[in-house]
Amino acid sequence: xxxxxxxxxxxxxxxxxxxxxxxxxxxxxxxxxxxxxxxxxxxxxxxxxxxxxxxxxxxxxxxxxxxxxxxxxxxxxxxxxxxxxxxxxxxxxxxxxxxxxxxxxxxxxxxxxxxxxxxxxxxxxxxxxxxxxxxxxxxxxxxxxxxxxxxxxxxxxxxxxxxxxxxxxxxxxxxxxxxxxxxxxxxxxxxxxxxxxxxxxxxxxxxxxxxxxxxxxxxxxxxxxxxxxxxxxxxxxxxxxxxxxxxxxxxxxxxxxxxxxxxxxxxxxxxxxxxxxxxxxxxxxxxxxxxxxxxxxxxxxxxxxxxxxxxxxxxxxxxxxxxxxxxxxxxxxxxxxxxxxxxxxxxxxxxxxxxxxxxxxxxxxxxxxxxxxxxxxxxxxxxxxxxxxxxxxxxxxxxxxxxxxxxxxx
Amino acid sequence: xxxxxxxxxxxxxxxxxxxxxxxxxxxxxxxxxxxxxxxxxxxxxxxxxxxxxxxxxxxxxxxxxxxxxxxxxxxxxxxxxxxxxxxxxxxxxxxxxxxxxxxxxxxxxxxxxxxxxxxxxxxxxxxxxxxxxxxxxxxxxxxxxxxxxxxxxxxxxxxxxxxxxxxxxxxxxxxxxxxxxxxxxxxxxxxxxxxxxxxxxxxxxxxxxxxxxxxxxxxxxxxxxxxxxxxxxxxxxxxxxxxxxxxxxxxxxxxxxxxxxxxxxxxxxxxxxxxxxxxxxxxxxxxxxxxxxxxxxxxxxxxxxxxxxxxxxxxxxxxxxxxxxxxxxxxxxxxxxxxxxxxxxxxxxxxxxxxxxxxxxxxxxxxxxxxxxxxxxxxxxxxxxxxxxxxxxxxxxxxxx
Numbered sequence: 177x178x179x180x181x182x183x184x185x186x187x188x189x190x191x192x193x194x195x196x197x198x199x200x201x202x203x204x205x206x207x208x209x210x211x212x213x214x215x216x217x218x219x220x221x222x223x224x225x226x227x228x229x230x231x232x233x234x235x236x237x238x239x240x241x242x243x244x245x246x247x248x249x250x251x252x253x254x255x256x257x258x259x260x261x262x263x264x265x266x267x268x269x270x271x272x273x274x275x276x277x278x279x280x281x282x283x284x285x286x287x288x289x290x291x292x293x294x295x296x297x298x299x300x301x302x303x304x305x306x307x308x309x310x311x312x313x314x315x316x317x318x319x320x321x322x323x324x325x326x327x328x329x330x331x332x333x334x335x336x337x338x339x340x341x342x343x344x345x346x347x348x349x350x351x352x353x354x355x356x357x358x359x360x361x362x363x364x365x366x367x368x369x370x371x372x373x374x375x376x377x378x379x380x381x382x383x384x385x386x387x388x389x390x391x392x393x394x395x396x397x398x399x400x401x402x403x404x405x406x407x408x409x410x411x412x413x414x415x416x417x418x419x420x421x422x423x424x425x426x427x428x429x430x431x432x433x434x435x436x437x438x439x440x441x442x443x444x445x446x447x448x449x450x451x452x453x454x455x456x457x458x459x460x461x462x463x464x465x466x467x468x469x470x471x472x473x474x475x476x477x478x479x480x481x482x483x484x485x486x487x488x489x490x491x492x493x494x495x496x497x498x499x500x501x502x503x504x505x506x507x508x509x510x511x512x513x514x515x516x517x518x519x520x521x522x523x524x525x526x527x528x529x530x531x532x533x534x535x536x537x538x539x540x541x542x543x544x545x546x547x548x549x550x551x552x553x554x555x556x557x558x559x560x561x562x563x564x565x566x567x568x569x570x571x572x573x574x575x576x577x578x579x580x581x582x583x584x585x586x
Numbered sequence: 587x588x589x590x591x592x593x594x595x596x597x598x599x600x601x602x603x604x605x606x607x608x609x610x611x612x613x614x615x616x617x618x619x620x621x622x623x624x625x626x627x628x629x630x631x632x633x634x635x636x637x638x639x640x641x642x643x644x645x646x647x648x649x650x651x652x653x654x655x656x657x658x659x660x661x662x663x664x665x666x667x668x669x670x671x672x673x674x675x676x677x678x679x680x681x682x683x684x685x686x687x688x689x690x691x692x693x694x695x696x697x698x699x700x701x702x703x704x705x706x707x708x709x710x711x712x713x714x715x716x717x718x719x720x721x722x723x724x725x726x727x728x729x730x731x732x733x734x735x736x737x738x739x740x741x742x743x744x745x746x747x748x749x750x751x752x753x754x755x756x757x758x759x760x761x762x763x764x765x766x767x768x769x770x771x772x773x774x775x776x777x778x779x780x781x782x783x784x785x786x787x788x789x790x791x792x793x794x795x796x797x798x799x800x801x802x803x804x805x806x807x808x809x810x811x812x813x814x815x816x817x818x819x820x821x822x823x824x825x826x827x828x829x830x831x832x833x834x835x836x837x838x839x840x841x842x843x844x845x846x847x848x849x850x851x852x853x854x855x856x857x858x859x860x861x862x863x864x865x866x867x868x869x870x871x872x873x874x875x876x877x878x879x880x881x882x883x884x885x886x887x888x889x890x891x892x893x894x895x896x897x898x899x900x901x902x903x904x905x906x907x908x909x910x911x912x913x914x915x916x917x918x919x920x921x922x923x924x925x926x927x928x929x930x931x932x933x934x935x936x937x938x939x940x941x942x943x944x945x946x947x948x949x950x951x952x953x954x955x956x957x958x959x960x961x962x963x964x965x966x967x968x969x970x971x972x973x974x975x976x977x978x979x980x981x982x983x984x985x986x987x
Contacts, residue, residue: 429607520964532606536968539607542907543967550945 177210177223178283178295178302178309184467185216188409189492190322193355193379194298198223200380200564209290211305213279226290228282228305273337280304287313294571298322300338303345310348316578318570319349320377321359323413323489326366330412330486343367350581351574353377353567355490356511362489375573377566378515380558381495384472392463392470393436393477401434402538405478405502407471407493408485410441415484415507415524420447422484424454425531430538433459438474440465475500479544480537484524485510494519498555503547505533518551588770588820589866589874590857591784593733593756594833597663597699598634599938601625601959605969605976614926614980616973617933624959628673635674638837643680645836645847650687653854657689657865660833661733664697664717665933667724678724685725691867692721694729694752700935701899703734703743704886705913713932714750731755731868735937737786737830737889738896741882744775744783752781754872756830758889759785763881770824774877782872783881786830786889790816795831799844807845810852818860826871830889891946899940904967908940911974918981927980934973942966 177198181191194210199222201208208223215227283305287295295317297306303319310317325334325342346352346367352374354360360374393403404426408414416437423435437447437460444462451457466474475481481497481504488510497504498518506513507524520537522530537544603619619625649656662681670678684690696702696713697720703710714732721727731754732747739757747755759769769785793813797803805812820827832839840846857863866874890898900906912934919931943963960966 517962518964519962520968521961528608529606532608533968535607536971540904540907540967540971542903543964543971545903546945547964 178297196560200560284308316350316574418484498551501548592658642836659691661693663699754782776882814856
């Protein structure tokens with residue numbers, strides 16, 4: 177299995193999903209070797225971890241930092257080169273595409289050494305690695321799509337080079353796994369892939385760790401504030417600008433509302449400017465990127481979670497809010513909206529509707545209570561075990577397809 | 587010996603439109619959705635009229651003309667009749683034509699198809715009297731037998747119904763209250779004298795209402811001779827077989843293509859083939875039979891879902907909060923003396939509003955999903971509560987809440 181990031185060196189849902197899936201597959205008795213492009217000190221991952229840089233664990237901050245920033249699957253090619261210059265990480269490949277290519281070359285030699293039945297690769301950064309592995313081994317290739325370039329750019333100005341790598345991966349793959357029907361449709365429409373080549377496997381959520389310490393937002397709650405939470409990278413795709421606009425409307429109807437933004441990204445500056453211009457800067461709190469327990473504490477302190485994504489292939493943060501019993505208002509332009517019942521949905525551009533739904537949850541205690549209890553209950557439907565079973569089924573189909581092709585060639 | 591007693595429920599609520607927080611204080615037209623959605627009340631009733639009411643009424647009229655022994659009963663909610671008068675007057679005329687045959691009994695119910703019997707006896711009484719007045723005005727009849735919203739029944743409700751002067755009432759023939767006893771007799775309520783109870787034979791009723799077109803059902807396809815044999819089997823073991831169902835069974839729940847209308851057309855002669863069988867209206871059944879036993883119901887029951895309880899309307903916090911809020915408003919709404927406000931408040935009492943907020947379907951009823959005109963029970967609650975906030979403001983003469 178070729179990935180690109182893995183907790184705790186992840187910047188988003190891709191790493192979380194890979195970790196969960198790996199655990200689910202191993203639990204089903206699958207023998208998985210998980211390949212990452214660079215050596216990172218991963219702890220406690222199920223399966224065998226392989227690193228495509230031959231190196232031992234590098235000590236300290238450089239590797240951690242580069243893994244976190246340079247190799248983020250969400251970084252655009254332009255940002256990658258500017259970050260690289262700033263960090264002066266001289267031992268890293270010239271640009272993101274070189275890094276992807278280097279990974280693919282190493283993948284070929286790993287594929288020659290290892291023995292395996294199927295290749296499973298996550299998103300475009302690892303597709304070239306999988307294509308190489310398939311070429312040298314003849315094994316079937318399953319492409320797992322967590323996001324397309326159109327999603328990451330909010331359907332604006334996709335990078336043509338990345339789209340081409342995605343297309344090559346999707347066309348070469350024997351089967352495709354999409355994280356939602358929403359994404360399956362996108363693959364069919366934007367990449368011209370046959371719908372019957374694609375299986376939908378929704379992401380899952382684990383039970384949250386038991387509550388440790390008090391919620392970070394306790395003081396605010398104690399002061400009678402209502403906490404409206406945004407969790408996600410502050411990029412076009414996640415719709416943080418729509419969050420600010422909805423916040424403006426909410427604060428007019430509900431003056432005690434506070435808006436907490438968890439995440440980092442290139443749109444933070446714009447959000448602050450917008451909030452200031454709207455006169456709600458004092459109601460917005462930016463926590464930066466948080467993970468695990470810190471993030472869990474923020475969820476526990478929230479009254480309502482908002483996911484206003486412009487184009488969200490799945491939206492694992494919605495499941496995180498459910499599992500913490502936080503009522504969610506989510507964008508209809510998301511994969512998770514097609515499968516979760518306990519939430520309110522709005523079109524991302526309809527900030528008035530979004531605000532009205534946020535206000536309803538803040539205003540009607542019975543609504544919040546029922547959504548909280550039912551959301552917790554519903555979140556238990558989403559297990560990595562079930563997702564892994566579906567992946568195994570896809571592997572079986574991929575192997576059959578590869579065999580058919582082989583027979584034809586013979 | 588058994589008399590087949592048909593009762594059809596006919597009702598359409600005034601669904602609340604998407605009423606947002608921004609509408610509060612500015613818009614009192616809670617029910618005037620004019621979109622292409624199932625919240626558009628005119629659109630819904632026109633659709634159901636062409637699929638069900640028109641063909642079903644024509645079928646019944648034809649059956650009544652052909653078989654002098656055939657009889658049925660209806661309960662038509664007040665707000666259903668209001669909407670017919672406004673949107674489908676021809677359908678109202680066809681109901682009047684059916685009643686004019688003298689073999690179609692009309693039952694009493696709350697005008698607003700409400701849950702008032704559970705919350706406010708005065709309000710309950712007023713709604714029953716309003717309905718009585720409407721039936722007199724439209725059909726020239728005064729109902730003698732009562733059926734409560736969703737067949738909700740308890741000892742206490744039976745006592746209230748008796749106080750309103752009715753001689754009988756309908757209820758669900760639920761297993762948990764009948765035990766080994768048969769629903770095919772007249773019963774009496776515990777603690778109330780002089781009120782006869784007709785209990786729904788839910789097996790035979792649901793064979794028609796729910797299972798008729800189900801191919802997974804061992805008895806599919808259901809034919810009139812087969813169904814008549816099941817009725818015959820009651821001979822010697824019952825005086826009345828009460829077949830109670832939603833009228834929308836005919837053409838809406840069971841589409842015309844399933845053969846439901848042909849089944850009905852063929853039924854009278856098949857049932858009458860056995861010389862001991864007959865048809866009767868609820869009043870006739872009560873006049874002909876003495877109660878054989880007593881029914882004791884403390885916790886209210888209904889005809890809904892497998893539970894036969896009230897959990898479809900008040901099983902979660904949203905429903906409890908909505909019901910608590912609307913009935914708490916009663917005294918203020920009355921005190922306002924504002925007739926339009928009183929009418930809006932009562933339209934918001936219709937049981938369907940609370941049904942749309944039901945979250946049970948995670949486990950059981952896709953039925954709830956099918957009938958829900960809102961994106962989710964949570965959305966149903968929001969539009970409803972926002973409307974109620976506006977009602978609250980109106981009771982204070984425009985003051986903000």
